[in-house]
Amino acid sequence: LFKYSILLYNKYIQLFQKKFYGDECLLDVGAGDGMFLEFVSAVSDFKLSAMEFSNKSEVFIKSIVGEVDFYNQAISKTNFGNKSFKIITLWGVIEHMSTPLEELSKCKSILDKDGRILALVPNFYSRALKIFGINTPTINPRSHLHYFSYNSFEKLAQNSGFEIDEYY
Numbered sequence: 001l002f003k004y005s006i007l008l009y010n011k012y013i014q015l016f017q018k019k020f021y022g023d024e025c026l027l028d029v030g031a032g033d034g035m036f037l038e039f040v041s042a043v044s045d046f047k048l049s050a051m052e053f054s055n056k057s058e059v060f061i062k063s064i065v066g067e068v069d070f071y072n073q074a075i076s077k078t079n080f081g082n083k084s085f086k087i088i089t090l091w092g093v094i095e096h097m098s099t100p101l102e103e104l105s106k107c108k109s110i111l112d113k114d115g116r117i118l119a120l121v122p123n124f125y126s127r128a129l130k131i132f133g134i135n136t137p138t139i140n141p142r143s144h145l146h147y148f149s150y151n152s153f154e155k156l157a158q159n160s161g162f163e164i165d166e167y168y
Contacts, residue, residue: 005035005036006039009039010039010043012089013039013043016046016087016118019116020086020087023046023047024047025046025047025049025083025084025085025086025087026040026046026048026049026085026086026087026088026089027051027085027087027088028049028050028089028091029051029075029088029090029093030051030052030091030092030093030096031050031061032054032057032091033060034050034052034057034061036089036091037050037064037065038064048064049065049069049071049083049085050064050069050070050071051070051072051073051075051078052071052072053073058072074097074099075103075106075107076099076102076103076106078106080110083110084110084115085110085111086115086116087116088107088111088115088116088117088118089118089119090107090118090119090121091120092120092121094119094121094156095121095144095145095146095147096143096144097145097146098145100146101156101159101160104117104156104160104161104162105160105161108160108161108162117162121148122148123149123153125149125150150167
């Protein structure tokens, strides 16, 4: 799992590094254990910010992004002031949000005009679900409030002001 995560993170960081130069601001929403931020910190010059509710990893994440760039409330409730971001990542987060439209709409308001959002979202019609059925690891009814198909995610993106560039 660790190796898979590193390869996945590297794939997308390389894409961002081709599109953006220098010390662009990146906000990781739902930073979890901080592994993605630790990786990005090691391989890029992005200025990092993080949003995470769990107290378990707060100290570690703050050691990477600093106290002032750590947020511990919903995006829609956070006052970012004049701060904006070139990149916002949501690694397996949207399906946990009680109000994903509201949260993505706020993301739109804090994203630079030419910025990008990367969202990893379990797909209810994925190949994994077809193979593993109810045992698919991404199907977690205890914590996932929403499941998305391509169509439903496309609609969510459009309603929050985004256009999907690519599916990976």
